[in-house]
Amino acid sequence: MATNEIVHVERCKGVNGLEKIILREVRRHSAEVYLYGGQVTSWKNEHGEELLFMSSKAAYKPPSPIRGGIPICFPQFGGHGTLEQHGFARKRIWTIDPDPPPLLTSSGNKAFVDLLLKHSEEDAKFWPHRYEIRLRVCLSPGGDLLLTTRVRNTNLDGKPFTFTFAFHTYFYVTDISEVRVEGLETLDYLDNLQNKERCTEQGDAIVFESEIDKVYINTPTKIAIIDHERKRTFVIRKDGLPDAVVWNPWDKKAKAIPDLGDEDYKHMLCVEAACVETPITLKPGEEWKGRQEISAVPSSYCSGQLDSSDETFQGQSS
Numbered sequence: 179m180a181t182n183e184i185v186h187v188e189r190c191k192g193v194n195g196l197e198k199i200i201l202r203e204v205r206r207h208s209a210e211v212y213l214y215g216g217q218v219t220s221w222k223n224e225h226g227e228e229l230l231f232m233s234s235k236a237a238y239k240p241p242s243p244i245r246g247g248i249p250i251c252f253p254q255f256g257g258h259g260t261l262e263q264h265g266f267a268r269k270r271i272w273t274i275d276p277d278p279p280p281l282l283t284s285s286g287n288k289a290f291v292d293l294l295l296k297h298s299e300e301d302a303k304f305w306p307h308r309y310e311i312r313l314r315v316c317l318s319p320g321g322d323l324l325l326t327t328r329v330r331n332t333n334l335d336g337k338p339f340t341f342t343f344a345f346h347t348y349f350y351v352t353d354i355s356e357v358r359v360e361g362l363e364t365l366d367y368l369d370n371l372q373n374k375e376r377c378t379e380q381g382d383a384i385v386f387e388s389e390i391d392k393v394y395i396n397t398p399t400k401i402a403i404i405d406h407e408r409k410r411t412f413v414i415r416k417d418g419l420p421d422a423v424v425w426n427p428w429d430k431k432a433k434a435i436p437d438l439g440d441e442d443y444k445h446m447l448c449v450e451a452a453c454v455e456t457p458i459t460l461k462p463g464e465e466w467k468g469r470q471e472i473s474a475v476p477s478s479y480c481s482g483q484l485d486s487s488d489e490t491f492q493g494q495s496s
Contacts, residue, residue, distance in 0.1 A: 186288040189274070192219075193238035199274070199315075201289040207321035209289075214240055216272040216293045216313045219247040221323050221472075229412070229474050231348040231446035234439035243268045245437040246348045246446075248325065250313065253305055253341035255423075255454045256370070261304055264346065267311065270295055281316070290316035297332070307339040308332040326469040331460035340459045344423060344452035345470050347414075351447050352407040354426060359384040359449060361401040362422060368393040368455065386447070389428035395455050397422040403449055409477040416451040418468035423450035 184204050192198035192212060198219070201209045210220035221229045232246035243249060243264070252267040253259075278292035295311045310332055316324040331339055351357045360383045368374045370391040379394070401422055403412040416422075425448040427435060432443040451470040458466050 187291055196238055196240075199291045201291065201315065201317040203289050203317050203319055203321060205319070205321060207317055209315065209317045209323055211291060211293070211315050212238075212244065213272050213274070213293065214238070215244055215268040215270070216250050216295060216311075217244055217247050217268060218315060218323070218325070219244065223321055223474060228350055231350040231442075233437055233442055233446075235437045235442075237437050240271075241269050242437070245435075248348070249346040250311075250327070251342070251344040251346050251450075251452070252311065252329070253307075253309075253339070253343075255342040255344045255452055258342055258454055264344075265341075266301060266304070267295055268346075270298075270301075272313070275312070278314070287316055287318060290314060305339075307337070308334060309339070320473075322471055322473040324469065324471045326467065328465055328467050329458075329460065330465045331462050333462045336462055338459050338461045340457045342452070342454050342457050343419070343468060344450045344454065345419070345468075346423075346448060346450050347470070347472065349403055349412055349447050349449065351403070351405045351445055354386045354444050354447060356406045357386060357447060358404050358406070359401065359424060359447075360404065361398050362394045362424070365397060366395045368395065384424060386426055389426065389431055391425050392423070393452070393454050394422045394424065396420055401449060403447060404477055406477070411475050411477045412449075413473045413475060414449060414451060414470060415472075416468075416470040418466065419451040419453050419470065420456070421452045421454045423448065423452050423454065425450070 184202050186202055188200040197213045199211045206224045208222045211218050230247050236245045249268040251264040254261040254265040272293040272295045275292040275294050281287050293313045297308045310330045312328040314326040325345055362384060363379055363382055365379050367377055369377055399416055401414045427443050432438050433440050460466055
């Protein structure tokens with residue numbers, strides 16, 4: 179192998195010996211995915227700058243979840259149900275599919291991995307269903323990060339099951355007080371700080387001056403996070419995930435979270451493509467698909483481009 183040849187997919191050991199996959203593209207973009215939790219923990223641009231937030235106190239010690247990156251919330255988001263917070267998928271060891279379906283794209287993507295999670299006797303104690311989740315993590319040649327999840331009901335007893343889901347994405351921002359989110363204005367939301375009271379967003383954009391924990395309902399397929407200080411805009415494109423969760427714990431709550439540094443809240447923002455308000459129900463043999471594509475572009479990006487009717491994905495995968 180030539181020394182300058184890109185290894186698009188590399189399996190290796192990460193923190194505390196946990197297995198991870200490194201994805202690389204020719205322009206030096208990269209992403210890392212841990213098998214524990216099926217969790218993306220790094221997404222870097224061509225300059226090697228980290229685009230996702232990881233807690234300064236993140237514990238890579240099962241059975242604790244990993245704080246930061248993109249945790250998978252399944253079969254329950256948050257406390258919206260009877261299971262543990264955010265469900266159990268983020269605390270399970272996923273497996274690699276050695277023979278995944280081909281990518282349905284002509285862009286020549288080589289940096290991708292398919293992870294699988296299936297039912298276990300341990301899970302059945304809390305959630306008595308058979309299921310299979312396929313998570314495809316794909317790094318496009320242009321550096322966009324695409325996550326596609328398929329959930330299938332494999333129950334043998336004929337019973338349907340119901341779940342909620344979220345890509346709990348932590349974005350790295352320079353200064354949370356200099357960030358705004360566009361695309362959610364005038365929408366209804368459930369305020370988790372007010373016992374899930376339903377309200378309507380009043381501002382032209384969302385800005386951050388205190389703790390926020392809201393589930394926006396029936397959101398557009400595109401949302402923008404504008405980091406003024408870094409002159410960078412994150413663009414989220416999503417499909418099959420009608421809701422969007424916006425969360426930052428601010429100073430007091432941050433100090434109460436054991437695996438989050440006291441000052442970490444200043445550099446993180448969670449904007450999560452989710453399906454929360456109306457849970458998904460699958461009959462045996464049925465499958466649901468949700469996906470999000472995130473890109474980082476210079477902030478000359480015009481917010482007027484947030485056309486909610488545009489559902490195209492640059493790095494489409496099956």
